[in-house]
Structures are given as C-alpha cells and as structure tokens.
Amino acid sequence: DVKVTQSSRYLVKRTGEKVFLECVQDMDHENMFWYRQDPGLGLRLIYFSYDVKMKEKGDIPEGYSVSREKKERFSLILESASTNQTSMYLCATAFPGKSSYEQYFGPGTRLTVT
Amino acid sequence: AQKVTQAQTEISVVEKEDVTLDCVYETRDTTYYLFWYKQPPSGELVFLIRRNSFDEQNEISGRYSWNFQKSTSSFNFTITASQVVDSAVYFCALSEAQGGSEKLVFGKGTKLTVNP
Numbered sequence: 001d002v003k004v005t006q007s008s009r010y011l012v013k014r015t016g017e018k019v020f021l022e023c024v025q026d027m028d029h030e031n032m033f034w035y036r037q038d039p040g041l042g043l044r045l046i047y048f049s050y051d052v053k054m055k056e057k058g059d060i061p062e063g064y065s066v067s068r069e070k071k072e073r074f075s076l077i078l079e080s081a082s083t084n085q086t087s088m089y090l091c092a093t094a095f096p097g098k099s100s101y102e103q104y105f106g107p108g109t110r111l112t113v114t
Numbered sequence: 115a116q117k118v119t120q121a122q123t124e125i126s127v128v129e130k131e132d133v134t135l136d137c138v139y140e141t142r143d144t145t146y147y148l149f150w151y152k153q154p155p156s157g158e159l160v161f162l163i164r165r166n167s168f169d170e171q172n173e174i175s176g177r178y179s180w181n182f183q184k185s186t187s188s189f190n191f192t193i194t195a196s197q198v199v200d201s202a203v204y205f206c207a208l209s210e211a212q213g214g215s216e217k218l219v220f221g222k223g224t225k226l227t228v229n230p
Contacts, residue, residue: 009157031216033217040123040222041222042205042220042221042222042223043205043220044220045217045218048217058217088157090159092159094216102149102161102164103161103218104161105151105158105159105160106158107156107157107158108157108158110157
C-alpha cells in the first residue's frame with residue numbers, strides 16, 4: 001500500500017513565522033503535489049513537482065514555496081505566514097506520466113495562523 | 115480551461131435511501147480521466163474510481179455505481195441503500211495533462227450526511 005505521511009496533523013503558528021510542512025512518501029513516485037482545502041472552494045493546487053529539484057506553480061502559488069531535495073520528500077514553505085493561509089493542507093503523490101493513475105493523499109495538516 | 119462542477123453543496127438523506135451525487139465537467143481534451151474521491155471526517159481523501167474518456171460503461175461496486183455520459187459531460191455517482199458510514203465529502207476530479215506532468219482539477223465537493 002502507498003503510504004503518504006505529513007509531519008503534523010495540527011499546527012498553530014503566529015503571523016510572520018516561517019512554516020515548513022513536510023510530506024514523505026514510500027512508493028517511489030516521481031510526482032508530488034501540495035493542495036490547500038477551504039470550505040466552499042474545494043482543493044486548489046499550490047505547487048507540484050515531477051522530479052527531484054523540479055517544481056511547477058499550481059493555481060495559487062503566491063505566498064508559498066516548495067523544496068524537493070529527495071524523491072520521497074516534498075516540503076511546502078510559508079515564508080511569512082499570514083492569517084489568510086489558515087487552511088487544511090493536503091499532500092498527494094502519483095505515478096509519473098500516467099494521468100490514468102490516481103493520486104494518493106496524505107492525512108492533511110490543519111494549519112492555523114494567529 | 116478544464117472545469118469540474120458539483121452543483122450540490124450539501125445533501126442530507128436518511129439511512130437506506132438512495133442518493134446521487136452529480137458531477138459535470140468541461141474539457142477540450144479528447145483523452146481524459148475522471149475520478150471520484152471520498153473524504154471522511156478523518157480528513158484523508160480516499161480514491162473510489164477512475165474512468166477514462168473512451169469507456170462509457172457504467173460501473174458498479176457493491177452499493178456504489180457510476181454513470182458516465184460523454185454526451186452530457188457528466189459522471190454521476192449513486193449510493194444505493196445509504197449508510198451512516200457513507201457520510202463524507204465527495205469530490206469529483208478531472209485529469210489534466212500539461213507538458214508531461216499530470217494535474218487533477220477538482221470540483222468543490224458535495225457533503226453527504228446520512229442520518230440514522
């Protein structure tokens with residue numbers, strides 16, 4: 001079974017802090033994704049990566065950056081957290097080059113910025 | 115641009131009722147894939163089904179069934195004899211291939227509550 005883990009289930013940070021959200025997968029998938037989920041807005045793609053050190057912007061990259069130094073780990077970074085970044089963050093992975101394959105999701109991190 | 119619309123924001127039914135969740139999509143691709151995911155209160159999205167654009171056969175898995183109709187760009191999901199454990203948010207999604215990397219475009223989700 002694919003396992004996607006995220007470093008925290010719940011996180012509380014202060015405005016202006018630098019925040020790191022970590023995602024680790026154990027299935028050797030090239031593709032990894034970061035989404036945020038907000039009520040009434042569904043899932044929106046922040047960034048994705050299709051290889052180590054490769055990244056592409058999703059639909060809402062502003063205020064975020066990512067890091068992919070190893071294949072199994074994809075980090076989402078909030079350079080200076082703001083209250084409007086309070087949200088549920090979901091990481092996902094998928095086989096490369098196969099849009100027929102589903103994405104596997106982690107349990108999510110619920111981030112609150114105060 | 116690709117788009118997925120789930121017009122039903124919330125649905126509430128009583129246990130054992132049948133319920134259909136609607137999904138309408140837009141795409142200019144001739145080859146694409148459609149998905150349904152379930153998000154129970156625990157938060158983790160669970161994959162339910164994948165369907166490619168060339169296969170319009172309906173699919174049944176236990177109490178779950180899916181109706182794919184290209185003519186109406188719809189991929190609806192029916193739960194027969196609903197149970198309390200079916201309570202969750204359900205997302206419909208469409209694959210999008212861009213420059214060799216794949217992304218999913220999600221609908222906004224339908225929250226299903228099954229009452230005992």
